[in-house]
Amino acid sequence: MRRFLPDTFTMLLLASVLLASVLPVTGEAQVWMALATKLAIALLFFLHGARLSRDVVIAGLLHWRLHSVILFVTFAIFPLLGLAAGLMLPSSLPAALYTGLLFLCVLPSTVQSSIAFTSMAAGNVPAAICAASASNILGMFLTPLLVGLLLSASGGGGFSMTALEQILLQLLAPFILGQILQPWIGDWIRARKKLLAPVDRGSILMVVYLAFSSAVVEGLWRTLSFQDLGIVAIVDVVLLATVLAVTMFGSRFLGFSREDEITITFCGSKKSLASGVPMAGAIFAGQSVGAIVLPLMLFHQIQLMVCALIAQRYARSA
Numbered sequence: 220m221r222r223f224l225p226d227t228f229t230m231l232l233l234a235s236v237l238l239a240s241v242l243p244v245t246g247e248a249q250v251w252m253a254l255a256t257k258l259a260i261a262l263l264f265f266l267h268g269a270r271l272s273r274d275v276v277i278a279g280l281l282h283w284r285l286h287s288v289i290l291f292v293t294f295a296i297f298p299l300l301g302l303a304a305g306l307m308l309p310s311s312l313p314a315a316l317y318t319g320l321l322f323l324c325v326l327p328s329t330v331q332s333s334i335a336f337t338s339m340a341a342g343n344v345p346a347a348i349c350a351a352s353a354s355n356i357l358g359m360f361l362t363p364l365l366v367g368l369l370l371s372a373s374g375g376g377g378f379s380m381t382a383l384e385q386i387l388l389q390l391l392a393p394f395i396l397g398q399i400l401q402p403w404i405g406d407w408i409r410a411r412k413k414l415l416a417p418v419d420r421g422s423i424l425m426v427v428y429l430a431f432s433s434a435v436v437e438g439l440w441r442t443l444s445f446q447d448l449g450i451v452a453i454v455d456v457v458l459l460a461t462v463l464a465v466t467m468f469g470s471r472f473l474g475f476s477r478e479d480e481i482t483i484t485f486c487g488s489k490k491s492l493a494s495g496v497p498m499a500g501a502i503f504a505g506q507s508v509g510a511i512v513l514p515l516m517l518f519h520q521i522q523l524m525v526c527a528l529i530a531q532r533y534a535r536s537a
Contacts, residue, residue, distance in 0.1 A: 268397025327358030340533030342481025434509025
């Protein structure tokens with residue numbers, strides 16, 4: 220029964236939303252909170268860059284066929300499914316939630332959970348490390364571009380160079396700095412995962428609290444209904460089920476080994492909350508970011524529960 224319960228981080232996310240609903244940050248405190256959040260996100264991506272071993276990247280890049288499939292699913296099949304979902308959604312669904320669904324579909328894969336589930340299922344872990352990391356690096360460029368394309372196709376706004384510049388400055392620049400310093404500090408950081416884990420989760424909680432504070436002040440809960448949230452949850456489930464089927468059976472059809480099939484299944488079906496929340500703040504600045512990240516937050520919990528079951532099934536059949 221415990222596998223169906225939300226994990227600790229999800230409970231903290233819900234607590235952040237509740238706190239923002241009851242006690243949103245405003246005024247001068249919001250300005251300082253926004254600055255602290257940007258610094259925390261920059262530190263998060265600096266640590267990601269410093270953790271990633273170059274030997275792993277080089278070894279993983281040699282398996283280009285596997286990575287091509289994962290990237291194709293992440294940045295092509297997922298966005299097409301998002302557009303298809305828009306054709307079937309009722310017109311009464313708030314625009315911010317539909318924008319959030321499209322945004323979810325163009326995000327990169329997760330890093331930590333993709334690797335963890337691949338390892339649990341006895342898959343190709345080195346390839347998973349490289350694939351998930353490459354997805355996040357490319358996502359800094361592809362996600363804002365695809366957001367512009369999908370929103371234009373669905374009648375929304377277009378691509379914003381300002382958003383891309385903010386992402387490159389806030390996310391990519393710290394990541395590159397971490398990679399430059401990785402030969403000197405990488406081992407030290409990798410040896411202190413538990414000590415540095417609060418930076419990962421704390422920065423995301425700060426972004427969520429800040430985003431929902433602004434949305435609550437703008438009247439978020441007066442414009443959304445339980446029916447809207449239910450529709451989004453159903454769409455999230457259908458999206459995940461479809462992509463899991465595509466990655467699992469598609470990798471078998473293409474002749475990949477069992478270990479590679481596991482890597483493709485877990486790296487290709489996930490969407491990153493850690494990258495998505497700060498990207499949303501940069502891409503949708505001035506909009507209702509709290510509502511836009513709601514589909515991603517729901518998808519995050521659904522993918523963890525479903526992929527945990529799949530990983531256990533793979534492990535038992537090994």
